[in-house]
Amino acid sequence: MLALLLSTLLAATPTPKPDWRTPFEKGDGNTTTTYTECIAYYQKLDAAYPEVSMREAGLTDIGQPLHEVVISLDGDADPASVRRKNRRVVFVQNGIHPGEPEGIDASMMLARDYVQRKELRQQLENVTLVIIPAYNVDGMLNRSATSRANQNGPQEYGFRGNARNLDLNRDYIKEDSRNARSFAQLFQRWQPDLFVDTHTSNGADYQYVMTLIDTQKDKLHPALSQYLQKTMLPDLYSGMGKKKWPLTPYVDFEGRTPESGLRGFLETPRYSTGYTTLFNTIGFITETHMWKPFTPRVRATYDFLDLLVHLAHRDAAQLAQARATAEQQLRTQTEFPLGWQLDTTNADKVNFRGYEGRTKTSEVSGQPRLSYDRKAPFTRPVTFYNTYRPTITVRRPVAYVIPQAWGEVLDRLRLSNVRLQRLRRDTTLTTEVYYVEDYKTAPRPYEGHYLHSQVKLRTEQQPLPFRRGDYVAYLDQPAVRYLVETLEPQGTDSFFAWGFFDSILQQKEYFSDYVFEDLAAELLKRDPQLRQQLDARRQADLVFAKSGAAQLDFVYRHSAYYEKSHLRYPVVRWQGGALPVE
Template structure:
């Protein structure tokens, strides 16, 4: 019996081992009801799972943010090479996707989670990464993402809850790329310079008019982009993106910015992104930039799907056009090193427009239930498709000749720090010295009456150039323009530029006079100066004849003489950065 039992046990099949559960790679968006977005914690947790499961994905901390939480970067590289220099040497094109700069506009956050997963799991998509590397910032404004609510996006149709536009310091990070008040922006600058991407995308949701489109697109303003890149973008890249989205039934339009009452009243106006904005900053380094703007009134699911399809199309187009894109960037880099004239200010050319077929809704009025006055509404029962003008040509208003170098006193450490973060190479003077060059005196400027993103912005800056020899100290910075960051340097260190460091108030202490005089003492000194210098007396009398108010003001006359004398401090209104010619 015992032997029979043993034989019977040996012949019976053994119990099957427990089956390994198949990982569930659905994202929080997919697991929800179509109107929900991920939280910051769930988003980072999902990428951690992906990075642990797939050697093609790396998740790393890329600096700190104002929230105290780290900024994360996700890299998708098929061969497991995550070194930017090595990948550039292999000829890989880099597509850089940033999400959640305004966490109340979270489509890109959810779409990029789907994208990273699909590009490692699906063979057809993997092939497109043969010569393309993805760099993704899952959530840029971490503090805003943590400040979750359901009400601040008043005009928006979902999701159910979302983050807040301001970051932990209540800064709009899409105005902070040049001034870099936030730790977020400083971390971004270092990450951007590390990767030096070919194409950059910033994902958003729009406000504004109602129309048929689910997505609108801001492309780098063509006149601001280097001509080689501008030609490539307009003739090859944009037609492929617009055509590809048409095939997917996500018809695209340029960003709906308009001067009239409705988009069709006077047409669309191109968006001029200055360097305070993400794509304005990236343009300074010959990176083609895009801002996707899904329409606030469309449901959340189609907004996510449109964003996903655009990003996927952009990757496949970059793969198909890798050689042309690389050649355009190489040409831009080479020619930028030789460029002598740079534009500091632009103005829309209202005499030039192209015709664009726009899909809109008729704007009508009816009495307001609140005020009783006529109010605008868009009639979705009255769609139209018609040609409207699109004004996207900008003309230079201010230009400057490229200097050989700038000399920056070390006293302006905040400026030096920002230059370093943006990849600027500087050398320090090894000894006290005198350098000949061209300096500026600030002749006039206007200052905003209210703060804007933590600063009182200057505009309308006028300068008086003066050739002079200035003393500099050991440790001051000599900044050659013979480097890839030349355009960045010019648009930050030339005070007339729209988003220069002077415009943002980094040099405001030079605007205040530190010494003055007591009038009863200076009266005798002024009289002596006028007696001793006949030419000065002649100028003084001419000024009195030309300006009755001046002639009637004893204080104005004393001040005039003081400013012509050696007693007046030479650093008042003197811009501290010297141009070496």
């Protein structure tokens, strides 16, 4: 009888409700989740809700998987199926710099709320939300309380560099990290309409909790740029203002304080939103102010992400049409910009909420130093420069032909979903060939590379042999902008700029002067035109005229003995008809 009574009492005891608070919510407002807690939380959501799917999406440099979390009302986590259903895809990436963790915590709360709150679920009726919980897993595991000296919380956080000490927000073209290679494949599978990369920064002090980088309007296709500038940005700014998080453009300036004038950030393809723009994806980087308390930074990030999903839901048809127009017009676009310069003659005004900058004496050095006076806030018009003009353009070829020897480049093309075909037989093509006549190289390494810039080229029509199995990339494909900006050597973030073709910059054969002297003399006797060129150079250049070595080198470089492959860029531009491809 006693056993029956106990059994009845136990059966009547209600099962405690699961605690869905995140580590941030359980803490004191100054705590960010650990990596283990973050992944466990999403696994718990995945197990409890069919709308949530969490899976591995490749490796990171530290050996841990990169995860993707997909939130879809009908549980559909297949990118191709989602596109067939004409849903907009919003892709959120967190923790590229894990010392800037607001997005990590905000996204955990957002994922939960979207499956638990009816009013938020409605926003996913025509939207699929994809979240990378932590992109730089390596840096998130490298946790401390001291690596960000200027930051006001949380108590502990991750590190900017990954396991190879790479800044992953410079790695989207060169893809030195496994993180970047995994990201490229994941991004290409989803082909999102909107992309957000969550960050924290401080270059000055001001009143804003959050500033915003949006895809630079002149680099975005006009159809998408018009929607962004006329509809989405005004509504993001007004919507965040209503939530008590006024926005301003990212605070990038040249003078002493922001009042000197803000500059629109030019995100080249090495950056996350620079890469995504190449594929007609509108990108945003949220930059919360690192000296504001951690709680409002997390809350502002949450509200921004929620508002962006709301706008994607509201404007689904308009966004789809703008993107379709961009993709259609891209097929016939003939001129592509490769370099940009800020137009300082064209500017707008923004009402900027700042603090007065004061000069006081440093207690460390005794020298004058800048200090922002939080007791002296102001709101005043500030010049905003956000127009960029192309400085270099290139005409679109029919195709690029890429020798199979350049495997590192070909691997990266494949990761970005470039369609490649292979020559089915050995063939000689007379086509456009680049010679590198000059370039500048950075004196110090930058993210593991010595970057090239200010590249000057000479173009020749030249017959070149290609082998069966060499690769052809026709430009009638969605990856056209990516192909142009990576394979044209003048591009700011081209594969040439990052050093993938450095071996062509070095000669492999040369001459001994005491041997070549007699041969050079014979060459000049047999070739009067070469003799005239040498004489003309001597008359025009007195330094050259006094250098026997320079004149001997001149003859060598104008002879058949000089290797034609020296400084010849190996990727050629094909402007002709169909090639013999498999």
